[in-house]
Amino acid sequence: MKKTFNQEHIIGIICISIGTVVLSLTRSFPGGTGAINISGPAFFPNILSMILIGLGVLQILNGIFGKEEDIASAAAIWKGMKSAEFVNLLIMTALFIFFILAVEFLGFITTSAIFLAAVNWRLGIRLVRNLIYTAVFIIIIYLVFSIIFKVTLPRGIIF
Amino acid sequence: MDAFFSVFQLNVLIPWLLAMVLGIFVGGIPGLTATMAVALIVPLTYHMQPVAGLAMIIGVSFTSIFAGDIPATFLRVPGTPASGAAVLDGYQMNLKGQGSLAVTLDLICSTIGGTIGILMLILVAPTLSRFALKFTHFEYFWLGVLGLSMSAIISKGSRLKGSISMIIGVLISTIGIDVTTGYPRFAKGNIQLMGGIEFIPIMIGLFGISEVFRSIYTMQNMKVPVFNEEIKVSFKSLGKILNRNKRLIAQSSVIGTLIGALPGAGADIAAWVSYGLAKRTSKKPDDFGNGSEEGVIAPTSANNAAIGGTWIPALVFGIPGDTITAIVLGAMMMYGLKPGPLVFEGERFLVNQIFSVGLVSQVFLLVLGYLGIKSFSLIFKFPRNVILAGIMIFSMVGSYAIRNNIFDVGVVLVFGIVGFAMERAAMPLAPLILGRILGPMIEENLRIGLIKTSGSFAAFLNRPISFTLFLILVVMFLWDPIKKIVVTARARAKKQ
Numbered sequence: 001m002k003k004t005f006n007q008e009h010i011i012g013i014i015c016i017s018i019g020t021v022v023l024s025l026t027r028s029f030p031g032g033t034g035a036i037n038i039s040g041p042a043f044f045p046n047i048l049s050m051i052l053i054g055l056g057v058l059q060i061l062n063g064i065f066g067k068e069e070d071i072a073s074a075a076a077i078w079k080g081m082k083s084a085e086f087v088n089l090l091i092m093t094a095l096f097i098f099f100i101l102a103v104e105f106l107g108f109i110t111t112s113a114i115f116l117a118a119v120n121w122r123l124g125i126r127l128v129r130n131l132i133y134t135a136v137f138i139i140i141i142y143l144v145f146s147i148i149f150k151v152t153l154p155r156g157i158i159f
Numbered sequence: 160m161d162a163f164f165s166v167f168q169l170n171v172l173i174p175w176l177l178a179m180v181l182g183i184f185v186g187g188i189p190g191l192t193a194t195m196a197v198a199l200i201v202p203l204t205y206h207m208q209p210v211a212g213l214a215m216i217i218g219v220s221f222t223s224i225f226a227g228d229i230p231a232t233f234l235r236v237p238g239t240p241a242s243g244a245a246v247l248d249g250y251q252m253n254l255k256g257q258g259s260l261a262v263t264l265d266l267i268c269s270t271i272g273g274t275i276g277i278l279m280l281i282l283v284a285p286t287l288s289r290f291a292l293k294f295t296h297f298e299y300f301w302l303g304v305l306g307l308s309m310s311a312i313i314s315k316g317s318r319l320k321g322s323i324s325m326i327i328g329v330l331i332s333t334i335g336i337d338v339t340t341g342y343p344r345f346a347k348g349n350i351q352l353m354g355g356i357e358f359i360p361i362m363i364g365l366f367g368i369s370e371v372f373r374s375i376y377t378m379q380n381m382k383v384p385v386f387n388e389e390i391k392v393s394f395k396s397l398g399k400i401l402n403r404n405k406r407l408i409a410q411s412s413v414i415g416t417l418i419g420a421l422p423g424a425g426a427d428i429a430a431w432v433s434y435g436l437a438k439r440t441s442k443k444p445d446d447f448g449n450g451s452e453e454g455v456i457a458p459t460s461a462n463n464a465a466i467g468g469t470w471i472p473a474l475v476f477g478i479p480g481d482t483i484t485a486i487v488l489g490a491m492m493m494y495g496l497k498p499g500p501l502v503f504e505g506e507r508f509l510v511n512q513i514f515s516v517g518l519v520s521q522v523f524l525l526v527l528g529y530l531g532i533k534s535f536s537l538i539f540k541f542p543r544n545v546i547l548a549g550i551m552i553f554s555m556v557g558s559y560a561i562r563n564n565i566f567d568v569g570v571v572l573v574f575g576i577v578g579f580a581m582e583r584a585a586m587p588l589a590p591l592i593l594g595r596i597l598g599p600m601i602e603e604n605l606r607i608g609l610i611k612t613s614g615s616f617a618a619f620l621n622r623p624i625s626f627t628l629f630l631i632l633v634v635m636f637l638w639d640p641i642k643k644i645v646v647t648a649r650a651r652a653k654k655q
Contacts, residue, residue: 007585010584011320011323011584011586015323022330025345026344030340030342038606038609038610039610040340041339041340041344043606044602044605045345048326048329048330049330052323052326052327052330055323058319059319059320072585085377085378086376088376089372089375089376089579092371092375093572096555096572097572099555100565100569100572103568108556112556115552116548119547119548119551120544120545120548122375123375123381123545123548124381124382124544125544125545125548133545137548137549137552141552141553144184145556145560149191149195149199149560151556151559151560153559154565
């Protein structure tokens with residue numbers, strides 16, 4: 001029997017938490033007091049969350065009684081993660097968020113240019129190539145999406 | 160024969176070939192779908208003769224569904240929803256240095272699958288349509304559950320984790336306006352969430368962006384090309400592979416056509432179900448997910464075969480099999496045609512032209528698909544860091560383009576992070592996609608079925624087709640334990 005906290009436990013707890021949150025949210029749905037009301041909007045999510053909670057319990061039990069070699073420790077999720085690499089991930093995520101927040105204000109071309117130049121810089125592409133690749137990508141995307149497929153790309157204060 | 164030769168007139172041939180070339184690029188770019196290409200083409204066909212317009216639509220469908228497998232194989236980014244299942248083993252083959260083999264196998268299987276789909280359309284369309292129309296809410300419910308059960312099969316590693324991933328996918332599908340009551344679920348007043356979470360951004364995030372994050376996280380091989388092989392076709396080795404998998408190609412193509420013929424179930428579901436069944440019936444199921452040639456053959460044969468399938472109810476009854484045939488039906492009416500049983504009598508020549516176009520498109524697909532692979536392989540010769548930046552921006556703009564909604568770009572990011580975390584915890588990603596795709600089909604049919612029967616589940620079991628589907632489901636679940644018992648019993652008998 002394993003006493004240490006392992007990955008199976010984490011996944012199990014997440015499942016039970018999601019299931020519980022869903023069950024509590026569906027309480028406010030019309031007729032959503034249980035899984036009995038077949039025509040109510042809560043019917044299906046309630047069934048799913050109960051299954052998810054059940055699977056979560058099984059997952060925890062697996063973490064306790066499962067074969068030792070099949071179970072990874074909780075720390076394995078973070079294993080091998082170095083701070084510099086983690087920073088890379090954070091920067092990319094931040095750039096993504098920047099794009100989402102800025103594109104409707106600055107417009108597609110300006111935001112994409114800033115986004116791509118920053119991503120290229122972070123990925124180790126040198127300045128001149130960086131500028132060329134950024135320009136080429138934006139032109140291709142503009143041609144394909146905006147000109148050919150008539151997708152209305154966001155236009156901001158500049159472009 | 161007149162109908163066959165008539166499709167080779169220049170005013171048909173040129174727009175048809177141009178549309179097929181467009182399809183290669185549409186399929187190869189994540190976020191652009193075959194439906195978008197068809198919607199773009201239809202207005203161009205107003206002043207053309209009907210066969211030219213229909214040839215463009217048929218051609219673009221085949222090339223775009225195939226081309227979706229190209230980025231799926233090289234980058235782990237499915238170009239179209241129908242390529243989701245092709246990611247699993249195609250990308251693994253590429254990592255093993257067999258990317259060239261994987262895409263050429265894709266191409267050949269897409270062509271064979273497409274041909275079988277069209278042949279079935281020609282030979283058994285009325286019979287198949289009558290069968291498909293027997294599917295009511297009860298049968299569709301079991302079909303959806305059967306599809307979901309594939310998640311246990313397709314999961315690499317723990318089946319329990321696969322089931323969790325699948326249930327989360329189905330739960331995600333319940334976000335947004337409930338189709339039965341109109342109640343906005345889990346939206347909390349957010350207009351974007353009321354519209355639900357589209358599965359294309361989920362798929363791009365889970366597979367594509369999570370892979371980008373993984374590469375960025377390790378920062379390894381950044382200056383090395385993504386694909387450094389020559390696209391070479393060894394007819395001898397391809398022939399051997401096709402020969403030893405001929406049963407699988409036939410099985411997947413037939414399943415693809417049958418699923419395509421069911422209104423509402425398209426090429427994406429066909430690919431996943433074929434993949435699951437291929438793994439279930441394979442002698443080497445453990446190879447699936449690790450670069451198995453069978454794992455490439457099954458979904459790629461099925462997704463192109465499904466295109467022929469979707470035309471079956473469209474032509475015979477005027478019922479669209481998927482979004483593309485829905486547009487096609489509108490276009491046919493625009494040309495003054497009335498799809499339905501009478502089209503086979505009144506427009507026999509045009510129907511034969513459509514069949515001819517379907518078959519000849521397979522030959523064009525072979526040539527254009529090969530050129531497409533060559534072109535994309537040149538792009539993938541750029542260093543990994545350049546391609547990664549490209550995947551990111553194309554994924555973002557492609558997701559935005561689906562509904563002209565920046566919210567979908569946020570979905571890509573969220574599921575990119577979720578996918579990255581899930582893979583670190585050895586949780587399979589594919590069942591989540593499957594759950595998201597099949598969730599609405601299961602819920603809608605379960606609830607409407609139950610409302611029809613005032614809450615009784617009996618009708619889900621006492622109809623011949625629904626009971627058969629239920630039995631298949633039971634057999635699939637009991638297959639492994641039964642197999643184990645049989646193997647043990649045989650081993651014991653041998654010892655004695």
